Amino acid sequence: MNKKNSHPMVQLRTLHSQTLKFGFADVFVCNNLVHVYTASGSISDAHKVFDESSCRDVVSYNLIIDGYVKRGETGKARDAFTKCL
Numbered sequence: 001m002n003k004k005n006s007h008p009m010v011q012l013r014t015l016h017s018q019t020l021k022f023g024f025a026d027v028f029v030c031n032n033l034v035h036v037y038t039a040s041g042s043i044s045d046a047h048k049v050f051d052e053s054s055c056r057d058v059v060s061y062n063l064i065i066d067g068y069v070k071r072g073e074t075g076k077a078r079d080a081f082t083k084c085l
Contacts, residue, residue: 008040013045027055027057031059034050035063037067043067043071043073061083068080
């Protein structure tokens with residue numbers, strides 16, 4: 001792999017696009033993408049995966065809420081919590 005594509009976010013976005021391209025976007029894959037995006041500090045990408053996921057479960061909501069709380073965005077965390085009720 002060349003240096004241009006070796007940045008972890010580039011690799012993550014490539015993996016993300018490949019999962020969509022090949023139809024692997026089930027709840028397990030989406031939850032793991034949300035987790036990795038939040039862990040890497042890209043809450044906007046995590047939110048996009050969460051919003052576009054057609055199959056959310058309690059883990060999905062916990063991951064996005066946790067990501068918002070860790071970023072200090074408690075209002076958005078509260079909104080996500082309210083939507084899951």
